[in-house]
Amino acid sequence: MGTLWKIAFRNVLRHKRRTAITGVVLMFGIGVYIMFGSMLAGMDRMSIDSMVDYSTASAKVTSPGYLETMSGTPLDFGLENPAAIERAALAAGASGTTRRTAFVGQLSNYVDALPVMAFAVDPATDGTVFALERAVDAGEWFPGREANEIVLGRKLAAELGLSVGDWVVLSGRTRPGAENADEFVVVATVDAADPQVSNSGAYVSYGAAEEFLELDGLVTELDLALPRAATLDRALDEADALAAALRAEFPELSTRSVKDQAADYLAMRNMKSKFSYVMMLVVLLIGGVGIVNTILMAVYARVKEIGVLRAYGMLGRDVKSLFTIEGVIVGAIGSLAGALFGLALTWYMVEYGIPVGVFFADGGLDMGNLPLTGSMYGEWKPLDIVVGFVFGVVVSFIAARIPARRAARLEVTDALRFV
Amino acid sequence: MKRIIFTVLAAVAGFAAFAQAAPTAAEILAKVDENENFSSIEYEGRMELTLGGKTRVKTMKAVAVGADKAYIEFTNPEDRGVRYLKLGDELWMYFPKEDDTVKISGHLLREGMMGSDVSYEEALESDSLADIYDAVVKGREDYEGRPVWVLELTAKKSSASYARQILRVDAERFVTLSADLYAKSGKLLKESRTLEVRLIGLRWYPVKVELSDKLRKDSRTSFELVSIKLDVAVDPKRFTLSELGK
Numbered sequence: 001m002g003t004l005w006k007i008a009f010r011n012v013l014r015h016k017r018r019t020a021i022t023g024v025v026l027m028f029g030i031g032v033y034i035m036f037g038s039m040l041a042g043m044d045r046m047s048i049d050s051m052v053d054y055s056t057a058s059a060k061v062t063s064p065g066y067l068e069t070m071s072g073t074p075l076d077f078g079l080e081n082p083a084a085i086e087r088a089a090l091a092a093g094a095s096g097t098t099r100r101t102a103f104v105g106q107l108s109n110y111v112d113a114l115p116v117m118a119f120a121v122d123p124a125t126d127g128t129v130f131a132l133e134r135a136v137d138a139g140e141w142f143p144g145r146e147a148n149e150i151v152l153g154r155k156l157a158a159e160l161g162l163s164v165g166d167w168v169v170l171s172g173r174t175r176p177g178a179e180n181a182d183e184f185v186v187v188a189t190v191d192a193a194d195p196q197v198s199n200s201g202a203y204v205s206y207g208a209a210e211e212f213l214e215l216d217g218l219v220t221e222l223d224l225a226l227p228r229a230a231t232l233d234r235a236l237d238e239a240d241a242l243a244a245a246l247r248a249e250f251p252e253l254s255t256r257s258v259k260d261q262a263a264d265y266l267a268m269r270n271m272k273s274k275f276s277y278v279m280m281l282v283v284l285l286i287g288g289v290g291i292v293n294t295i296l297m298a299v300y301a302r303v304k305e306i307g308v309l310r311a312y313g314m315l316g317r318d319v320k321s322l323f324t325i326e327g328v329i330v331g332a333i334g335s336l337a338g339a340l341f342g343l344a345l346t347w348y349m350v351e352y353g354i355p356v357g358v359f360f361a362d363g364g365l366d367m368g369n370l371p372l373t374g375s376m377y378g379e380w381k382p383l384d385i386v387v388g389f390v391f392g393v394v395v396s397f398i399a400a401r402i403p404a405r406r407a408a409r410l411e412v413t414d415a416l417r418f419v
Numbered sequence: 420m421k422r423i424i425f426t427v428l429a430a431v432a433g434f435a436a437f438a439q440a441a442p443t444a445a446e447i448l449a450k451v452d453e454n455e456n457f458s459s460i461e462y463e464g465r466m467e468l469t470l471g472g473k474t475r476v477k478t479m480k481a482v483a484v485g486a487d488k489a490y491i492e493f494t495n496p497e498d499r500g501v502r503y504l505k506l507g508d509e510l511w512m513y514f515p516k517e518d519d520t521v522k523i524s525g526h527l528l529r530e531g532m533m534g535s536d537v538s539y540e541e542a543l544e545s546d547s548l549a550d551i552y553d554a555v556v557k558g559r560e561d562y563e564g565r566p567v568w569v570l571e572l573t574a575k576k577s578s579a580s581y582a583r584q585i586l587r588v589d590a591e592r593f594v595t596l597s598a599d600l601y602a603k604s605g606k607l608l609k610e611s612r613t614l615e616v617r618l619i620g621l622r623w624y625p626v627k628v629e630l631s632d633k634l635r636k637d638s639r640t641s642f643e644l645v646s647i648k649l650d651v652a653v654d655p656k657r658f659t660l661s662e663l664g665k
Contacts, residue, residue: 108634112471169634174603176577181602181634212604214577 004318008325011302012333018297019330025290026334026396027341029283030388034342036279038349038378044269045232045379046193048262053131054194056261057223058094058239061085061246066220067254075103075175078218085250089224092245093238096128096225101209101218105172107152107202108181109160116156116202118172120209129225132190132203139164139188148208150184153201154191162186170202174214182212231379236266288399296403299323306407307415316408323404324397331396339389346385349378444554447568450593452547454622459484462647468535470638477533478645488658498533504663510539513663520664535640536609536632541580548572551579559590562597566590581608592616592623607633614641619649 012019052058066077078101079085086097098121105118123142127133132151133141142149150170152162162168164186171181184204192198209215226242229235236259243257259266299306306319353375442450459482466477477498483489489505500515510523523539532539548554552572559568572584582603587596598611615627626647631639656662 106634110634111636113632113635113638169606171602171608171634174577177580178574178577178582179580179600179602179608180582180604181606181608182604183606214603 004322004325008322008329011326012329022290022330023334023337026392027337030335030338030392031341031345033283034384034388035345037381037384038346041379041381042377046376048232050193051262052258054192054197056258057129058226059224059243059257061222061253061255064254075218078220079222082219082222085222088249092242094224095227098122098125098129098223099219100223101220103172105170108169117200118202120206121203123205129223135190135192136188137191141188142205143187146185148184149187151188151203152186153198154189155198156200157189175218176214180212288395292399292402299403299407303415306410307412310412320404320408323407324400327400328397331393335389335392338392339385342385346378353377444556444570447588448549448554451588451595454593457649459651459653460649461651463645465643465645467641482653482657484653490657502663511663536630562587567596594623594625
């Protein structure tokens with residue numbers, strides 16, 4: 001077998017150009033697959049991060065009644081003792097907690113009126129859970145100079161022709177059910193990665209909302225943050241663990257991790273990852289066809305050589321093994337190069353990312369709920385690198401068997417007479 | 420001296436006469452209710468929705484029994500076959516293209532009905548004004564050529580849609596000619612104006628009303644009862660969900 005490997009290596013090196021072409025095909029296939037996997041994982045991370053940063057938090061505690069009627073953002077179901085839940089969450093590993101009360105409102109500049117998804121927030125603690133404060137692109141996060149202050153999504157403000165310092169009428173239903181409308185000064189606009197925040201987000205402080213909505217201390221949701229995890233899967237698992245700890249302590253409440261809240265998205269993600277395997281199969285099959293072609297060329301170019309080897313007593317199965325080993329060597333070189341190429345591309349994606357704002361800016365591509373600003377970063381997926389390499393070698397092995405079998409079947413006399 | 424005493428007596432007598440003639444707010448509201456409430460109604464209506472200088476027209480046929488049961492079917496080409504059924508404080512909508520019936524609930528109740536300035540919630544309200552508001556007579560004045568009583572209504576409960584209303588009620592016909600609807604903050608939210616009243620049988624009834632949203636520029640909805648029959652017999656089957664989808 002050692003002799004066969006030696007001959008195979010020598011043959012691979014002798015046909016450098018053919019080996020290089022096949023290796024490059026495999027390298028690109030596997031490298032792009034690894035980068036593609038990293039990019040998809042990065043998109044998932046970015047989408048989930050955006051949810052965590054602007055709406056779902058790592059986990060959310062509400063009353064069961066609120067959860068059932070959440071689409072109507074009712075002011076009927078509050079949390080009785082949010083302070084106790086906050087203490088328990090911090091003890092269970094949460095890095096921050098904040099209170100929010102969502103309500104449906106309408107924003108008017110006396111010319112036009114637009115529906116908004118409004119929140120009463122605690123300006124002091126909101127930043128410990130959500131990224132809204134960090135997303136302020138103009139003005140100041142609740143400076144407290146006016147009683148009625150409002151922070152608006154950048155696009156929403158632009159649609160109503162509002163700038164920082166302008167006054168706007170916010171209308172909504174009070175907790176008991178009466179219509180109310182009052183003037184608020186725009187103190188900041190936010191350019192958030194979450195398009196819903198930019199398009200229809202309006203935020204007032206609990207101080208102002210108490211009187212405006214007659215909340216009487218109502219808090220409809222408690223949002224919890226966790227320290228940033230290295231990978232998405234870990235972030236989801238840690239959020240699940242935090243939610244489970246709180247569910248055990250407060251079984252009467254509804255505690256949902258980001259995994260629960262983003263269940264639909266995550267189901268789509270699983271489908272997407274299956275699709276990526278299909279893509280990988282296609283890419284590697286193309287590489288496999290290249291290997292079949294390379295080995296077949298080698299077989300036809302060396303028919304006389306095969307005849308001589310057989311005449312000297314080499315068995316058919318040895319010939320088959322020789323050409324199989326040659327294919328595997330070419331495949332392994334290509335797969336290794338592909339893994340290294342994929343590593344380099346992933347490193348670039350993880351370190352520098354791709355600036356998505358350039359593509360998704362105003363008037364650009366509409367990507368639904370995908371974050372529209374900042375850069376999209378890749379995620380390290382070591383398993384994809386291993387899978388890419390192994391798959392490349394296995395496909396090469398299978399691809400090499402076809403021409404190798406053909407070479408083994410050649411009759412000695414036919415091979416020696418082959419022109 | 421005699422002249423002064425005579426003047427004072429005349430003033431007192433005049434005030435007494437006015438006081439005797441002036442009905443209380445409760446009496447005025449009762450008369451308004453008497454005029455505007457019905458045991459049943461059948462009408463063909465026309466709604467003009469104006470927003471930002473553009474006007475859309477919708478037409479409908481409707482029947483209602485009291486304030487709790489109502490059935491409306493739109494007849495204009497764009498919305499032909501769209502139907503609403505109100506049963507108490509619940510509202511369903513039927514979409515003919517999808518052959519689907521949807522219950523209007525949650526924040527959708529705050530949306531304008533068919534894009535109008537009348538919210539579904541307002542359409543669902545069935546309590547009389549006297550049940551929801553405390554009323555006081557603020558005075559008597561002329562309003563667009565008619566003598567009116569000015570009533571200030573203050574919500575009895577914090578759940579009332581509007582914290583305060585100012586009504587101008589025709590002093591002779593006891594029909595509401597205008598209503599200013601205020602938020603809890605004191606901001607004027609909507610204005611309602613009666614553009615036409617008609618004598619139907621023995622009662623005066625508003626047949627053309629315009630509602631404007633004061634938080635939007637040039638946003639108003641006018642509603643006209645083109646034909647109207649009051650206190651008619653209505654088949655109770657009309658107010659069932661199975662009928663809505665037929």
